[in-house]
Amino acid sequence: MSLSEIMQRVAQAEAAAGRAAGSVQLIAVSKEQPEERVLPVLEAGHRVFGENRVQEAAGKWPDWQDRFGKVELHLLGPLQTNKARQAMALFDVIHSLDRPKLAQTFARLAQENGSCPQLFIQVNTGAEPQKAGILPDAADQFIAECRALDLPVIGLMCIPPVDEAPEAHFTHLAQIAGRNGLTGLSMGMSDDFETAIAHGATHIRVGSAIFGARR
Numbered sequence: 185m186s187l188s189e190i191m192q193r194v195a196q197a198e199a200a201a202g203r204a205a206g207s208v209q210l211i212a213v214s215k216e217q218p219e220e221r222v223l224p225v226l227e228a229g230h231r232v233f234g235e236n237r238v239q240e241a242a243g244k245w246p247d248w249q250d251r252f253g254k255v256e257l258h259l260l261g262p263l264q265t266n267k268a269r270q271a272m273a274l275f276d277v278i279h280s281l282d283r284p285k286l287a288q289t290f291a292r293l294a295q296e297n298g299s300c301p302q303l304f305i306q307v308n309t310g311a312e313p314q315k316a317g318i319l320p321d322a323a324d325q326f327i328a329e330c331r332a333l334d335l336p337v338i339g340l341m342c343i344p345p346v347d348e349a350p351e352a353h354f355t356h357l358a359q360i361a362g363r364n365g366l367t368g369l370s371m372g373m374s375d376d377f378e379t380a381i382a383h384g385a386t387h388i389r390v391g392s393a394i395f396g397a398r399r
């Protein structure tokens with residue numbers, strides 16, 4: 185699939201869901217992809233990209249941004265507190281705020297820097313032990329804690345279990361967001377972004393469908 189084909193599918197899914205054209209932001213997930221696959225997407229004018237690891241992103245995006253201009257960078261993967269400072273400098277949006285300690289670290293660094301990336305709180309909707317994210321039962325309280333710290337939380341993010349239909353997870357995430365007055369929903373990947381759009385996704389994270397399988 186090419187970028188333009190994916191953008192067409194996004195537009196169709198928006199229309200099918202009765203949503204405004206352009207209401208869904210397509211994050212092109214370039215993690216682990218070789219330069220020869222990423223450059224064509226930059227050359228095509230796309231300027232919103234996602235990465236999983238701070239170190240990997242720091243190794244390639246400064247150079248690409250020198251060549252192509254400002255790119256909006258989204259961090260999608262789990263973040264250790266000792267990398268928070270670097271992540272805040274590099275990324276415009278962080279989707280993996282998942283625990284009080286990280287929230288406190290962001291709050292302290294935001295004070296120090298006078299700025300903070302926009303944040304999504306990751307919710308472990310499948311309550312999977314190996315997966316990051318706050319448990320659904322703890323989400324309301326954690327959202328309140330983040331707000332008390334004045335963090336710029338714009339929405340919620342989830343990664344449904346691989347072996348389950350995603351619909352119930354997307355619905356659950358939208359419910360938690362709705363009752364907490366959050367409008368951002370980061371959900372939907374290569375295999376299910378159209379379903380996610382039907383369930384209200386505002387940000388979809390699409391990697392392999394744009395760039396091909398990761399090696």
Ligand SMILES: *Cc1c(COP(=O)(O)O)cnc(C)c1O
Binds near residue numbers: 215236
């Ligand atoms: C890798 C990754 C994606 C993209 O996955 P694809 O299946 O390649 O579209 C999306 N979100 C997160 C959190 C990821 O780690």
